[in-house]
Amino acid sequence: MQVREAMNPVLVSIGPGHTVRQAAALMSQRGVGAAVVIDPDAYGPGILTERDVLRAIGAGLDPDVETVESHHTRDLVFAGPEWTLIDAAQAMIRGGFRHLIVIEHDDVVGILSVRDIIRHWSRAAADLRTTA
DSSP: OBHHHHOBOOOOEEOTTSBHHHHHHHHHHHTOSEEEEOOTTSSSOEEEEHHHHHHHHHTTOOTTTOBGGGTSBOSOOEEOTTSBHHHHHHHHHHHTOSEEEEEETTEEEEEEEHHHHHHHHHHHHHHHHHHO
């Protein structure tokens, strides 16, 4: 099973100048736990997760003033669509994170979460039970 089979190709894309509240609203509307941060002045994408939003608000910061620039992660591990789901899960465990941005030919093609992996493995296990 490969990352391409389980990843979500629908992305929430935001810029570093978005406020934390704007980012949270977009993530909430789309039902996702992370947004890809595209900064034309930076090399490669970053990521803002629901945990980043929680940390900012939990620290008493104003989500209408704080920008994504100050709260997203820039130093990322990226997955390739040809990675196995086991490779992706192991990278997440090693890095202590729950999302991987999927890159193919220098383009963002999806995002993979722990939930996506579990969903895919659960469906595969259910399929095995019904065919056995």
